[in-house]
Amino acid sequence: MAVEVLEPFLKGDTGRNTRGLLRLIILCTIAAAAVASRLFSVILDPWFNFRATKYLVQNGFYSFWDWFDDREASHPVAQLVYEPRKPAEEPKRTRTWHPLGRVTGGTLYPGLMVTSGIIYHVLRFLSMPVDIRNICVLLAPGFSGLTAFASYLITSEMTTSPSAGLLAAIFMGITPGYISRSVAGSYDNEAIAIFLLVFTFFLWIKSVKNGSAMWGALTALFYGYMVSAWGGYVFITNLLPLHTFVLICMGRYSPRLYVSYSTWFALGTLASMQVPFVGFLPIRSSDHMSALGVFGLLQLVAFVEFIRQQVPNKQFQTLLRGLIFVVFVVSMGVLVLLTVSGVIAPWSGRFYSLWDTGYAKIHIPIIASVSEHQPTAWPAFFFDLNLMIWLFPAGVYMCFQQLKDEHVFVVIYAVLASYFAGVMVRLMLTLTPVVCIAAALAISSILDTYLVAENPIPKETQANGQATSDSIKSAADVIKDSLRSTRNPVLGIYSYVSKASVVGAVTTYLLLFVLHCTWVTSNAYSSPSVVLASKLPDGSQHIIDDYREAYYWLRQNTPDKAKIMSWWDYGYQIGGMADRPTLVDNNTWNNTHIATVGKAMSSREEVSYPILRQHDVDYVLVVFGGLLGYSGDDINKFLWMVRISEGIWPDEINERNYFTARGEYRVDDEATPTMRNSLMYKMSYYNYNALFPAGQAQDRVRGSKLPAEGPQLSTLEEAFTSENWIIRIYKVKDLDNVGRDHGSAVAFDKGNKKKKTAKRRGARVLRVE
Amino acid sequence: MxxxxxxxxxxxxxxxxxxxxxxxxxxxxxxxxxxxxxxxxxxxxxxxxxxxxxxLNTTPQRVKLIDVFMAFLVVVGGLQFVYCVLVGNYPFNAFLAGFGATVGQFVLTASLRIQTNPENKREFGSVSHERAFADFVLGSLILHFFCVNFIN
The missing domain is CATH 1.10.287 (Helix Hairpins)
Incomplete structure (x- = not known):
């Protein structure tokens, strides 16, 4: 009955409109689902981006561009820097990267902040006063809705099946691999970059298909936007040339390719150079040379094609040979010249680390020290992509079956992205779109095959069709006719049982996928890094809020100008939540400065103290998980600090000294003297054994018993320790009043006031409320 | 042929x-x-x-006009490059913008020429001559916007 009622809506002209409307509604629902699934918990994460956005909104675009970060948003920076007539107010009050400061405008990708700034102003214009904070929080979910739409568009270019695009959209919307970087409040570059990535690819495919300069120009525009938003734009810079190159090698050069690629390259390169952080890189660094090379190659191929149309074949051969020779000699000469004169920079370190996974560890420890840059563990693929990971090869295979220009693109993208995702956890993000596309292709072809309700065409009509095409019967047809089974092949699925079972199975898988996505999102990706949640033995949830406790303590109890030294992971958080200047932060633009902090942490106190004094450090903050079993603490990161500082001071710091003779990394009795005397070790375990009965002190992360005698600190004093000891803050002592060094001063104090101290302090008790 | x-x-x-x-x-x-x-x-x-x-015999007048323009662009680009090599590239932005403008314009013009070539009719089913010209104008506008922005 229902079918009969619906019949007029689903056929003919009205049918097209109805289906279009339905598709639109479905897409809107998908976008809504994508947004909704990202709202499990909200916490604004990279504080710096938020701060930058606020600055942009308050001071306008131009001063944002010239922003020299000193966090005094109300003062224009120029006043502080260029007016030496007011020395009463400290001339330089850098708030991040303490003595150096940071030219923020030139060292960030502004796309994210500009986007939210524009949204903010548009909403204001529409007289909807929305706080900029809300825009920042909801930007990532909003853009994930757009990403779903973009993946619908790109998949619809791949296949004629209308369901594939919708499937790709819903996959993209809820897959954990993408949600991990776009939950509400994760205000990072990736939030908008993935949308731009997918949409740029869509525009590229469109332009290759149509050979239209307009689509090429649009590709270039969105490429420029992408460059301004995320460092991962290099992926596009290399993928599009590779696609073009492969097409040329396959003998598929076409004028369409020339039009789209040349337009993209000419406009896109200029667009990318508008971003100050990128600057002249597109013509200087080797990362971008492939695009340039393919551009040149394409011009040559086009020229040769043009000549070929003009001259007869024989002459063409002669010309071609001459041309190849000349071009080869000239290009080799230019290449040698440029390399010798050093105009072209060598490949950047990040690039090398993609090919040789051991490279980063040796040469650029700062990159390798980030957990996101580690190779991916195998279960992570299934965890992030679930059923799509085994549909992915099927989808790629189906691309091989058709293998038009756009399918070649998907194949290349799939191969490259799989490799990169295997090398770096972070690049799972670039793999996700292509997996969604391929999986959608596979599922939709299954569904299309099995869901068609009507039976295959009867034999009579087929025979009619054959009669008309009899004249072009080939040898293959003759062979077919000789076998009975192949004479009149009727393809299709007859049995309702098989239809039902297959469709049912697929539906079950899809439902399981939704369940898995929801579970992963709510459990793994929605827990903010600042607040830790744990389960008590009775199953109730216990919130560990040490970070915020400590940051709040800093905010309340330290002077406004107190410099906090910590490892760079916590820089943004201290800057944002405690509002205190830091030495280094998550924008790791200056390796030496980070190494300085690493050296201070990993040296003996006598060495560290001058460093701390030189950098005006007032407080030192360490993260210690030994009491709670929180494994992401500084002792576990300590080796990276050692490695990074070893890179700068190889004769003062030596990684080997931190390992025992048997090559173990230990913190107990057998720890090496270097380890035990390092500032980080001392700060972590200072007074720790007071918590336990004598000789029972235990580190729950390393699972080892600590020495009975705890470390002594002479140049620092404990200022604050959070509830669960996760954050410990030490105050750097001032120089001694009577000119003794700190060691003897402490010894003197000890000898005199031993009893008094013991009485005052008493035994430490763990606060458990 | x-x-x-x-x-x-x-x-x-x-x-x-x-x-x-x-x-x-x-x-x-x-x-x-x-x-x-x-x-x-x-x-x-x-x-x-x-x-x-x-x-000379086969090319239509209109296409010859385009070709002259392209040759002109090649000459201008070459001049800029020679100047850059001889005199130095001090305002590197300016050189890049100028050189990029010629290269980009050349490429866009070549695209227009290819798209309007009757022999390529089959390839560009969806692109009429008017559309090709509109694309050309759009691309040139974007190109020159970037160049002017970049020239300092």
Whole structure:
């Protein structure tokens, strides 16, 4: 009955409109689902981006561009820097990267902040006063809705099946691999970059298909936007040339390719150079040379094609040979010249680390020290992509079956992205779109095959069709006719049982996928890094809020100008939540400065103290998980600090000294003297054994018993320790009043006031409320 | 387009070097190199001349106009490059913007020429001549916007 009622809506002209409307509604629902699934918990994460956005909104675009970060948003920076007539107010009050400061405008990708700034102003214009904070929080979910739409568009270019695009959209919307970087409040570059990535690819495919300069120009525009938003734009810079190159090698050069690629390259390169952080890189660094090379190659191929149309074949051969020779000699000469004169920079370190996974560890420890840059563990693929990971090869295979220009693109993208995702956890993000596309292709072809309700065409009509095409019967047809089974092949699925079972199975898988996505999102990706949640033995949830406790303590109890030294992971958080200047932060633009902090942490106190004094450090903050079993603490990161500082001071710091003779990394009795005397070790375990009965002190992360005698600190004093000891803050002592060094001063104090101290302090008790 | 002259010279036009190669396979390469330069110089001359003649005869006036513009762009770009090499690239932004403008404009013009070429009609089913021109204008606008922004 229902079918009969619906019949007029689903056929003919009205049918097209109805289906279009339905598709639109479905897409809107998908976008809504994508947004909704990202709202499990909200916490604004990279504080710096938020701060930058606020600055942009308050001071306008131009001063944002010239922003020299000193966090005094109300003062224009120029006043502080260029007016030496007011020395009463400290001339330089850098708030991040303490003595150096940071030219923020030139060292960030502004796309994210500009986007939210524009949204903010548009909403204001529409007289909807929305706080900029809300825009920042909801930007990532909003853009994930757009990403779903973009993946619908790109998949619809791949296949004629209308369901594939919708499937790709819903996959993209809820897959954990993408949600991990776009939950509400994760205000990072990736939030908008993935949308731009997918949409740029869509525009590229469109332009290759149509050979239209307009689509090429649009590709270039969105490429420029992408460059301004995320460092991962290099992926596009290399993928599009590779696609073009492969097409040329396959003998598929076409004028369409020339039009789209040349337009993209000419406009896109200029667009990318508008971003100050990128600057002249597109013509200087080797990362971008492939695009340039393919551009040149394409011009040559086009020229040769043009000549070929003009001259007869024989002459063409002669010309071609001459041309190849000349071009080869000239290009080799230019290449040698440029390399010798050093105009072209060598490949950047990040690039090398993609090919040789051991490279980063040796040469650029700062990159390798980030957990996101580690190779991916195998279960992570299934965890992030679930059923799509085994549909992915099927989808790629189906691309091989058709293998038009756009399918070649998907194949290349799939191969490259799989490799990169295997090398770096972070690049799972670039793999996700292509997996969604391929999986959608596979599922939709299954569904299309099995869901068609009507039976295959009867034999009579087929025979009619054959009669008309009899004249072009080939040898293959003759062979077919000789076998009975192949004479009149009727393809299709007859049995309702098989239809039902297959469709049912697929539906079950899809439902399981939704369940898995929801579970992963709510459990793994929605827990903010600042607040830790744990389960008590009775199953109730216990919130560990040490970070915020400590940051709040800093905010309340330290002077406004107190410099906090910590490892760079916590820089943004201290800057944002405690509002205190830091030495280094998550924008790791200056390796030496980070190494300085690493050296201070990993040296003996006598060495560290001058460093701390030189950098005006007032407080030192360490993260210690030994009491709670929180494994992401500084002792576990300590080796990276050692490695990074070893890179700068190889004769003062030596990684080997931190390992025992048997090559173990230990913190107990057998720890090496270097380890035990390092500032980080001392700060972590200072007074720790007071918590336990004598000789029972235990580190729950390393699972080892600590020495009975705890470390002594002479140049620092404990200022604050959070509830669960996760954050410990030490105050750097001032120089001694009577000119003794700190060691003897402490010894003197000890000898005199031993009893008094013991009485005052008493035994430490763990606060458990 | 059908290669008449080619068929005059050798019956197997598509692979001309092959019939020559077996005969001289045993002979040393010195004899080849002695005869080759005069031969190729002659053919190259005739080939280029033929090319030019054919171009003058077959190309429509409008396309010739486009070609002149492209040649002009090549000259301007070359001049800029020579200037950059000789005098120095001090305002590097300005040089890049200028050079990029010529290269980009050249490429866009080439695209327009390709799109409006009747022989490519099959390739560009969805692109009419008017559309091609509109694309060309759009691309040029974007290009020059970036260049002006970049020139400082």
């Amino acid at each position: 059908p290669p008449k002259r080619a068929s005059q010279i050798s019956p197997n036009a598509s692979v001309p070097p092959i019939p020559k190669a077996p005969s001289s396979a045993t002979s040393s390469s010195s004899s080849k190199s002695s005869s080759a330069p005069t031969q190729t110089a002659q053919t190259a001359q005739t080939v280029l001349f033929d090319l030019w003649q054919r171009y």
